[in-house]
Amino acid sequence: MLAGAPLLYAGNAHAAGGEITCRMTFELHGWSVFYKKADGSGQVSCSNGQHMSVHLRSRGGGLTFGKQRIEGVGKFSGIFNIDSILGTYVTGGAHAGAANSANGTVMTKGNVSLALSGTGKGWNLGIDFGKFTISR
Numbered sequence: 001m002l003a004g005a006p007l008l009y010a011g012n013a014h015a016a017g018g019e020i021t022c023r024m025t026f027e028l029h030g031w032s033v034f035y036k037k038a039d040g041s042g043q044v045s046c047s048n049g050q051h052m053s054v055h056l057r058s059r060g061g062g063l064t065f066g067k068q069r070i071e072g073v074g075k076f077s078g079i080f081n082i083d084s085i086l087g088t089y090v091t092g093g094a095h096a097g098a099a100n101s102a103n104g105t106v107m108t109k110g111n112v113s114l115a116l117s118g119t120g121k122g123w124n125l126g127i128d129f130g131k132f133t134i135s136r
Helices: 002-011 013-017
Strands: 020-046 051-079 087-109 112-135
Antiparallel strands (some): 051 112
């Protein structure tokens, strides 16, 4: 009976740690003419004290046109460890602006969700879909 105790404890490690909140500040620059391409960087900080510098890459398409440089904030949910933020998310969003650009996107990767919002310079108009990759 005691031999199974470590397995039971290990299986509940996720629940024992509890969900944490993570926030990302980022800068993203790119362009779109049906195809959308953007790259950037960010800093992630979590409620448990973990921090990480990240690289951002967005690729997709849709009815979208523009060129922009965005600074913004991302809020993660469904996180138990900062490493959970890494990977590729499915994206979809709408954006519009002239001179001052605005962007809002919600994306998911399994149980992890990320809501991005930001403002910046450039012009853009459209709706798009694609993938957003966060790496070290």
